[in-house]
Amino acid sequence: MTIVTKSSYVDGAFVALQSSNELLENRNPSNPGEVIERFVRADRDLTEQAIAAARRAAPGWARSNPQVRADALDFIGTEILARREELARLLSREEGKIVREALGEVDRAGRSFKFYAQEVLRAEGEKYQSVRAEVGIDVFTQPVGVVGIIAPWNFPIAIPAWKIAPALCFGNCVVFKPAELVPSSAWALAEIISRAGLPAGVFNMLIGPGRSVGDTIIRSPDIDAISFTGSEGTGKQIARLAAENMTRVQLEMGGKNPLIVLDDADLEQAVDVALNGSFFSTGQRCTASSRVIVTAGIHDAFVARLAERTRALKVGEALAADTDIGPVVDGKQLEQNLSYVTIGQQEGARLVCGGERIDNQAGAFYFTPALFTEVHPEMRIYREEIFGPVLSVLKVHNYEQAFAAAEDTPFGLSAGIVTTSLKYAEHFKRHSSAGMVMVNLPTAGVDYHVPFGGNGASSLGSREQGTHARHFFTRVKTTYQLA
Numbered sequence: 198m199t200i201v202t203k204s205s206y207v208d209g210a211f212v213a214l215q216s217s218n219e220l221l222e223n224r225n226p227s228n229p230g231e232v233i234e235r236f237v238r239a240d241r242d243l244t245e246q247a248i249a250a251a252r253r254a255a256p257g258w259a260r261s262n263p264q265v266r267a268d269a270l271d272f273i274g275t276e277i278l279a280r281r282e283e284l285a286r287l288l289s290r291e292e293g294k295i296v297r298e299a300l301g302e303v304d305r306a307g308r309s310f311k312f313y314a315q316e317v318l319r320a321e322g323e324k325y326q327s328v329r330a331e332v333g334i335d336v337f338t339q340p341v342g343v344v345g346i347i348a349p350w351n352f353p354i355a356i357p358a359w360k361i362a363p364a365l366c367f368g369n370c371v372v373f374k375p376a377e378l379v380p381s382s383a384w385a386l387a388e389i390i391s392r393a394g395l396p397a398g399v400f401n402m403l404i405g406p407g408r409s410v411g412d413t414i415i416r417s418p419d420i421d422a423i424s425f426t427g428s429e430g431t432g433k434q435i436a437r438l439a440a441e442n443m444t445r446v447q448l449e450m451g452g453k454n455p456l457i458v459l460d461d462a463d464l465e466q467a468v469d470v471a472l473n474g475s476f477f478s479t480g481q482r483c484t485a486s487s488r489v490i491v492t493a494g495i496h497d498a499f500v501a502r503l504a505e506r507t508r509a510l511k512v513g514e515a516l517a518a519d520t521d522i523g524p525v526v527d528g529k530q531l532e533q534n535l536s537y538v539t540i541g542q543q544e545g546a547r548l549v550c551g552g553e554r555i556d557n558q559a560g561a562f563y564f565t566p567a568l569f570t571e572v573h574p575e576m577r578i579y580r581e582e583i584f585g586p587v588l589s590v591l592k593v594h595n596y597e598q599a600f601a602a603a604e605d606t607p608f609g610l611s612a613g614i615v616t617t618s619l620k621y622a623e624h625f626k627r628h629s630s631a632g633m634v635m636v637n638l639p640t641a642g643v644d645y646h647v648p649f650g651g652n653g654a655s656s657l658g659s660r661e662q663g664t665h666a667r668h669f670f671t672r673v674k675t676t677y678q679l680a
């Protein structure tokens with residue numbers, strides 16, 4: 198089969214290929230010998246060109262007819278949903294999540310565009326009386342301008358969608374950098390956007406490395422705002438560099454999300470919630486539950502049942518219908534998972550099951566979900582984000598101890614509780630410092646139309662998604678007028 202070479206999208210066109218171009222190979226983690234597609238790597242120059250094109254397009258797009266924006270977003274959403282099977286299979290091949298999960302992700306992406314197609318036309322603005330007689334006050338919002346969007350590899354289409362859709366909706370131009378591990382879904386999305394009738398320069402996509410493309414976006418005085426999802430280290434660096442130009446930032450970083458299981462929980466429900474939140478999508482979600490805090494009365498039964506269910510999960514090829522957990526995204530992430538398993542054992546935790554690489558001919562990055570018990574709160578496996586299917590169980594004696602343990606982290610993205618007690622559920626919803634709280638539901642897996650985000654080391658800036666996205670993608674203008 199011939200391998201296609203694709204390129205970035207700048208100023209209304211896909212960039213022409215040249216023989217001197219540096220190439221990036223997109224490989225399938227279920228079969229690393231297979232190259233899905235090749236991509237020409239963008240460099241600093243091309244990034245500057247994309248930013249300049251976005252800058253030129255910004256004034257016109259900011260004043261564009263809202264109906265034009267609504268129609269464009271609706272077109273993109275409709276096509277994504279119509280091609281869901283094809284896009285989901287492509288996503289599974291490049292990222293490794295199973296097709297069922299990829300379908301859910303593609304639907305979420307399509308629906309985000311559909312949501313913002315509606316949001317464009319919502320009334321906005323406020324009127325006030327002034328404290329000075331004869332003065333009227335109007336408050337309204339305007340686009341921020343040119344937005345840099347830097348997306349991670351773990352949600353190759355949904356995260357780009359939930360950042361790009363509101364950016365365009367609120368009248369901004371976009372310079373989008375997908376993660377180099379997942380360029381194919383990003384390219385497919387850009388190709389759809391390229392046919393949505395947007396003026397040249399409104400949307401640009403650069404496939405290339407963080408050290409050149411990302412760095413140019415972050416340092417550019419012509420970028421007005423940066424929306425980033427990725428690691429804490431990169432997020433901090435973006436915040437530091439963006440401060441030089443007073444660029445607005447929205448950062449979604451790590452998590453070490455707790456799930457509390459109380460004695461009064463329904464055992465089967467608790468196991469379902471833990472299994473899904475910790476291991477599905479190969480644990481590669483910033484919202485994954487990587488710490489389960491269990492009260493003593495249910496602890497042993499919970500661990501026994503969870504171990505049984507964990508052992509029964511089938512790890513394998515992402516595209517196979519009977520696979521529960523696909524491969525880890527690449528060799529580097531696999532090494533990280535394995536090294537945390539060793540660390541956990543050295544720290545004295547008990548590895549109940551999993552935590553091993555599965556040998557296979559294709560060299561696929563298969564890793565069995567790992568369950569640790571006898572964990573102490575100071576252990577690294579309990580404190581640090583692993584970003585893989587590695588779960589630590591902490592035993593406590595009551596809700597108060599469970600709550601204190603859940604709160605004992607610098608992160609604050611998502612937190613869950615499994616209980617039949619209204620009192621504890623209410624207390625947890627009210628007092629948890631996480632940005633998202635789940636009762637009898639996994640910590641991961643969120644809706645597309647409500648605020649998404651966390652606190653502490655997990656997030657900086659205003660919330661993503663839903664109507665709240667407006668706060669990041671617009672500026673507020675207050676006008677005073679003498680009658």
Ligand code: UN1
Pocket residue numbers: 349351352356426449481482483484485640641642643
């Ligand atoms: C989800 O749990 O449904 O990178 C979404 C991440 C998050 C998205 C999680 N920003 O994992």
